[in-house]
Amino acid sequence: MNQRHRKDRRKRRLLYGSLAALVASAAIGGLAVASPGLLGTEDGRNAQDVSLQSAFDDAAREFDVPRSVLMAVSYRQTRWESHAGEPSTTGAYNVMGLTKVDPEDVERPGDAERLAHLNESGRPEIERTFVPARVLRVLPKETVDTDDPRLHTLDRAAELTDSSADALKGDPVQSIRAGAALLAAYQREATGDLPEEPGAWYPAVARYSQAPDRGGADLFARRVFESIRTGERELTTDGEQVVLPADPSVQPVRPAQVPLAATFASTTATPVPECPSGLACDFVPSRTGANGERNYTVADRPSQGVDVRQIVIHDTEGGYDGSLATLTDPAVKASAHYLVRASDGLVTQMVENRNLAWHAGNWTLNMHAIGVEHEGYAIDESSWYTEPQYESTAALVKFLAGKYGLPLDREHVVGHDEVPVQLDGSIGRTHWDPGPFWDWNHFMALMGAPTGDRGAGGPLRAGQVVRVVPPFTTANQPKLTYRGGTAVAPRPANFGYLYTQPSTGAATLADPYFSTLWSEGSNWANKVRAGGTYVVAEARTDWTAIWYAGQKAWFQNPGGRYTVPVTGAPTQVRAKAGTTVKIYGRAFPETAAYAAAGLTAPTDSPDHLSKYGFPAGQAYPKAGPPVQGDDWFGSARKNVVGDTRYLPIRYNHRLAWVKASDVEEVPGVAPVSGSGRAGRRTT
Numbered sequence: 189m190n191q192r193h194r195k196d197r198r199k200r201r202l203l204y205g206s207l208a209a210l211v212a213s214a215a216i217g218g219l220a221v222a223s224p225g226l227l228g229t230e231d232g233r234n235a236q237d238v239s240l241q242s243a244f245d246d247a248a249r250e251f252d253v254p255r256s257v258l259m260a261v262s263y264r265q266t267r268w269e270s271h272a273g274e275p276s277t278t279g280a281y282n283v284m285g286l287t288k289v290d291p292e293d294v295e296r297p298g299d300a301e302r303l304a305h306l307n308e309s310g311r312p313e314i315e316r317t318f319v320p321a322r323v324l325r326v327l328p329k330e331t332v333d334t335d336d337p338r339l340h341t342l343d344r345a346a347e348l349t350d351s352s353a354d355a356l357k358g359d360p361v362q363s364i365r366a367g368a369a370l371l372a373a374y375q376r377e378a379t380g381d382l383p384e385e386p387g388a389w390y391p392a393v394a395r396y397s398q399a400p401d402r403g404g405a406d407l408f409a410r411r412v413f414e415s416i417r418t419g420e421r422e423l424t425t426d427g428e429q430v431v432l433p434a435d436p437s438v439q440p441v442r443p444a445q446v447p448l449a450a451t452f453a454s455t456t457a458t459p460v461p462e463c464p465s466g467l468a469c470d471f472v473p474s475r476t477g478a479n480g481e482r483n484y485t486v487a488d489r490p491s492q493g494v495d496v497r498q499i500v501i502h503d504t505e506g507g508y509d510g511s512l513a514t515l516t517d518p519a520v521k522a523s524a525h526y527l528v529r530a531s532d533g534l535v536t537q538m539v540e541n542r543n544l545a546w547h548a549g550n551w552t553l554n555m556h557a558i559g560v561e562h563e564g565y566a567i568d569e570s571s572w573y574t575e576p577q578y579e580s581t582a583a584l585v586k587f588l589a590g591k592y593g594l595p596l597d598r599e600h601v602v603g604h605d606e607v608p609v610q611l612d613g614s615i616g617r618t619h620w621d622p623g624p625f626w627d628w629n630h631f632m633a634l635m636g637a638p639t640g641d642r643g644a645g646g647p648l649r650a651g652q653v654v655r656v657v658p659p660f661t662t663a664n665q666p667k668l669t670y671r672g673g674t675a676v677a678p679r680p681a682n683f684g685y686l687y688t689q690p691s692t693g694a695a696t697l698a699d700p701y702f703s704t705l706w707s708e709g710s711n712w713a714n715k716v717r718a719g720g721t722y723v724v725a726e727a728r729t730d731w732t733a734i735w736y737a738g739q740k741a742w743f744q745n746p747g748g749r750y751t752v753p754v755t756g757a758p759t760q761v762r763a764k765a766g767t768t769v770k771i772y773g774r775a776f777p778e779t780a781a782y783a784a785a786g787l788t789a790p791t792d793s794p795d796h797l798s799k800y801g802f803p804a805g806q807a808y809p810k811a812g813p814p815v816q817g818d819d820w821f822g823s824a825r826k827n828v829v830g831d832t833r834y835l836p837i838r839y840n841h842r843l844a845w846v847k848a849s850d851v852e853e854v855p856g857v858a859p860v861s862g863s864g865r866a867g868r869r870t871t
Contacts, residue, residue: 247368254386260415273358274571277564278530284367286342308522310551332507338398397532404532407468464587477518485544485822492827496592498557524559533576552774582634596637598719599811608773628718639719640752648727651857653758683715686741690731700799737840738801753859761851769802772845777817777830811836
């Protein structure tokens with residue numbers, strides 16, 4: 189979302205940390221850390237005496253729910269995490285993911301904020317057709333129906349267990365009891381009994397997803413029964429090892445009619461959604477206006493050189509229904525290829541991948557990327573994305589990467605916050621979603637392409653290419669504020685701060701295009717996100733400096749625990765002798781290429797980012813192969829391809845391009861012997 193208007197909750201997103209990792213880290217430093225216990229229980233027992241494992245056993249017996257069903261549902265909802273009693277982006281709470289969303293929970297953005305999220309083509313002639321007054325008339329005013337029973341499963345579960353809503357939000361043991369009671373109620377409503385065989389609980393499991401359609405319900409149920417058959421094991425934030433034993437004999441009994449939380453009329457999806465088999469997907473095409481206007485550009489990727497090079501992860505700052513209505517409206521000048529629903533992970537495609545969705549606010553990225561949006565509306569104190577979203581998006585991105593030949597790494601799977609600043613005058617259109625609380629380490633691991641956080645550690649040397657992998661655990665809870673200084677409660681995050689000197693007393697980095705309080709969540713100028721590659725500028729015992737946006741940037745890295753060497757002859761680029769290297773926010777062809785194609789060249793001047801520099805002696809890692817500058821003219825159905833070749837690099841937190849003629853490619857320095865030991869945890 190727009191850097192000036194980004195909503196508060198995204199600055200405060202908590203996901204899945206590991207207290208055990210913090211304990212290990214503290215033990216290394218000679219500290220003793222006590223593991224916090226669970227909250228109080230119904231019978232008054234001290235909470236720390238009740239483990240999650242025991243709570244699942246007790247609740248399963250109390251409500252006659254198979255333990256494997258109860259545990260697998262919880263795992264697929266939250267990975268057995270309580271999230272300190274804070275809600276998800278869509279109002280789900282605690283270990284069982286029970287929902288409670290009231291009108292006062294949903295922030296109502298003002299007109300300026302709503303408009304700031306739209307008009308994302310990155311092309312001036314399209315942006316000029318954006319009429320704010322018209323858009324405000326067609327945008328849905330209410331994007332979240334807080335009367336929907338699917339958003340009040342916590343209230344119903346509280347009634348079933350004679351508990352309070354607050355207890356179910358904050359007490360993991362009570363959350364498990366409530367989830368068991370709700371599953372039992374769903375099963376009785378579907379079949380009239382509570383069978384002992386886990387496979388017979390398919391109706392209750394599907395209903396628990398709160399999916400409004402059969403596809404989403406079946407997707408959640410398939411995942412739950414997969415966990416039952418294969419088993420699961422997880423170390424929770426509270427330091428408890430929870431185990432669901434495998435039971436390969438369980439076969440789900442899928443009824444002909446699955447009771448749903450709500451039933452919508454089904455339609456035949458045309459065209460067929462571009463999704464992997466087994467993933468619940470539908471297609472809701474972006475509409476065409478009365479005068480033929482669209483919110484995307486017609487193309488025929490990957491023909492004429494308009495190939496797919498990146499997949500961009502976004503969030504919508506809205507509910508699924510409202511986001512879908514907005515992203516398919518031709519008046520808003522914003523779209524995406526896919527939208528992932530929070531409750532069940534349903535994937536909705538809106539724009540065919542051959543066409544250019546207007547999602548990135550940068551024309552080169554729109555030409556060469558696929559945009560994936562995630563439902564996530566403004567619940568006060570929201571703190572985590574749902575596990576169904578992570579799982580569906582991982583399956584989708586892995587499929588797309590295979591289809592288009594993309595490496596599964598953090599230079600090709602990026603956040604909207606990593607999209608380049610396009611031009612000097614476009615800084616107001618930069619974004620920083622999915623924010624500091626999207627768990628990149630977990631997300632990449634789901635695709636079988638981990639960031640390397642589990643193999644980090646060891647000494648570094650200048651000139652080495654490394655992947656920076658701060659842990660998403662309680663060992664990494666950097667200070668954050670929002671709205672000019674309001675403190676955010678400490679929680680795991682996906683970044684580390686960058687300093688001008690190797691000291692937390694030094695100033696954090698600044699950026700010539702952006703200025704705000706150093707601790708603001710929207711300040712992307714002083715943060716290094718999990719998974720990005722950088723070139724080491726200097727290494728000390730507890731600090732590492734990297735080349736970053738034309739300067740040396742320091743971050744705390746004791747023992748190299750937050751970096752992993754990039755192997756396989758990684759390449760970096762340096763300025764050629766006597767050359768002034770310019771930084772580009774888009775990869776456009778030279779003017780002569782437009783003339784040769786009979787088209788008019790853009791008049792943007794300067795077309796490079798004049799406030800950035802690439803001084804001699806610095807080095808930046810390549811973020812992909814060289815590309816020729818190009819510019820797709822949708823009206824002419826023609827791609828203008830020039831002779832100028834660009835190299836993509838990771839320049840700061842964002843990507844950028846340099847002209848290949850201005851730089852030389854050199855291999856990275858070999859890692860120090862013994863560094864990057866496989867299997868070692870970062871904390």
